[in-house]
Amino acid sequence: MSIISLTDVDFTRNGNQILKHINWQVDKNEHWAILGLNGSGKSSLLKLIMAENWKTSGEITVLGTRFGHDQIPELRAKIGIVGSFIAERFRPSIMAENLVLTGRYNSSMLYREFSEADLDVARDLMVQIGADKLIGRIYGTLSQGEKQLLLIARSLMTNPDILILDEATNGLDLFAKERLLEKLHQITQLKNGPTLLYITHHPDEITADFQKILLLRQGEIVDSGETQKILTTETLSSFYQMPVDVEIVNGKYFAIPK
Incomplete structure (x- = not known):
């Protein structure tokens, strides 16, 4: 199909x-x-x-x-998306798991209220794809490869x-x-x-x-x-x-x- x-x-x-x-x-x-x-x-x-x-x-x-x-x-x-035009939309100061969570809302910021349980979902997804070492890190301090890995985790938040x-x-x-x-x-x-x-x-x-x-x-x-x-x-x-x-x-x- x-x-x-x-x-x-x-x-x-x-x-x-x-x-x-x-x-x-x-x-x-x-x-x-x-x-x-x-x-x-x-x-x-x-x-x-x-x-x-x-x-x-x-x-x-x-x-x-x-x-x-x-x-x-x-x-x-x-539809999940990973690309440079997406990477540029995020504030350098955003926390890694917060960035992953934005994928749930298809936004570049967390405009809605969220709980620690919501962040745990994002962290679990990071662990699943091997990005657990990025938990607690600041987006702007990451290497390009680490940023791309984070964006993949973000893109999977809605099970696209x-x-x-x-x-x-x-x-x-x-x-x-x-x-x-x-x-x-x-x-x-x-x-x-x-x-x-x-x-x-x-x-x-x-x-x-x-x-x-x-x-x-x-x-x-x-x-x-x-x-x-x-x-x-x-x-x-x-x-x-x-x-x-x-x-x-x-x-x-x-x-x-x-």
Whole structure:
């Protein structure tokens, strides 16, 4: 059953067509990677799914909600998001578990009253994903990798059906990136866990957890399908419009310019 369906979707902003004729379907627990260079429209695509941007034309249905026909606010609670544009919304002085708790209310601050029991729920979730060492820490003192881990915990507060990761490894060193990808693997093993959409411009971040891949270039889908069939020398050379060699090392795909 499709949980995301985009049919002939265009998105234009300030007279510039950013996404063109997007046709894409995602089934439940079918984890996808969206690969494209900077400026290809990846973030714009995810913001359409989150209803932060609004389509210019076409049809979008996410988790049974038809955009333009059904109520959107309830949908947003079912989608978790991790990305730099989310990370920048929080005060540096906020406590780690308080930040995680904001995920329950889809806000950047705790406007509502909350109890110690509420914070315990946030702390328990931090423990589950291996962020227990961050309990009691101040957000502004954390490393980039620690902040991303905290944002993953926050995104899981509402038990979302979809978890979007937008360039989630930006600013991470080699080892922090590996730890983050391992956490995502753990999430894919959860019973009734979320469907992952992983946005990146690095093929080597696309692990075996992502069965499907979508190639986006200049706002258009160039190709999509099973990851192992798409991440090939021939397909990526055509996609990048530059010759590359694809090498697989320890299960990771590396596109090396010729």
